Amino acid sequence: MKKQQPVTPTPENKTFINEVDDALREERLAAFWAKYKLFIIGGIVALFAFVAGKDLYASHQHKTAQAFANSYADAERAKDLTALTAIANSGSPFAPLAANNAAQLQLNVGNTAAAVALWDDVTANKNVPLFAQDLARFNAAGALLGSDTAAAEARLLPLLVEGNAFRLSALELQARILMSRNEKASAAAFYEEIAGTATAPRSLKQRAQQALATLR
Numbered sequence: 001m002k003k004q005q006p007v008t009p010t011p012e013n014k015t016f017i018n019e020v021d022d023a024l025r026e027e028r029l030a031a032f033w034a035k036y037k038l039f040i041i042g043g044i045v046a047l048f049a050f051v052a053g054k055d056l057y058a059s060h061q062h063k064t065a066q067a068f069a070n071s072y073a074d075a076e077r078a079k080d081l082t083a084l085t086a087i088a089n090s091g092s093p094f095a096p097l098a099a100n101n102a103a104q105l106q107l108n109v110g111n112t113a114a115a116v117a118l119w120d121d122v123t124a125n126k127n128v129p130l131f132a133q134d135l136a137r138f139n140a141a142g143a144l145l146g147s148d149t150a151a152a153e154a155r156l157l158p159l160l161v162e163g164n165a166f167r168l169s170a171l172e173l174q175a176r177i178l179m180s181r182n183e184k185a186s187a188a189a190f191y192e193e194i195a196g197t198a199t200a201p202r203s204l205k206q207r208a209q210q211a212l213a214t215l216r
Contacts, residue, residue, distance in 0.1 A: 081105045096132040116140045138166045149177045
């Protein structure tokens with residue numbers, strides 16, 4: 001049987017084939033558009049709505065943050081304990097600051113228990129940054145120093161670990177507790193660590209040196 005030779009398309013045939021392909025593509029595109037145009041238009045509308053919604057949400061967030069800031073600033077300026085306490089118990093990003101300031105006001109008028117309760121609330125709130133939690137622990141410990149040294153020590157304990165931002169200040173409070181128990185050797189060790197730390201604040205280092213001078 002004689003083998004057929006492949007037919008080589010002529011230029012005219014190539015042109016015809018290309019035209020047919022183009023026509024088929026246009027026909028398929030027209031059919032696709034007719035079938036799915038509502039979905040395509042809906043998708044475009046949804047995209048524009050999404051972009052507009054993001055802009056509206058960002059604007060809303062900005063206004064909300066500004067309102068929180070204004071409320072906190074007004075309460076702090078007026079030293080309004082009621083307003084500060086309300087902000088402290090709200091979901092405001094200024095809640096930790098308001099709690100700290102409200103606690104200080106309570107402490108100033110002798111309400112140690114109320115002040116410590118506010119600081120403890122900040123410490124227990126896992127949505128609050130760790131630094132704010134540790135600051136609340138430190139302030140509560142300082143408030144309890146003269147009345148309940150065991151409760152003060154419990155709040156200082158997490159601050160005494162290496163690398164904690166409040167470690168040196170916590171060491172000073174712990175040394176004062178030890179001094180109140182007449183545990184002078186242990187207190188001196190803490191004061192020596194503070195005095196020997198190059199990065200310790202000058203005032204803290206001076207207090208440690210003065211304490212050491214009384215112990216020698």
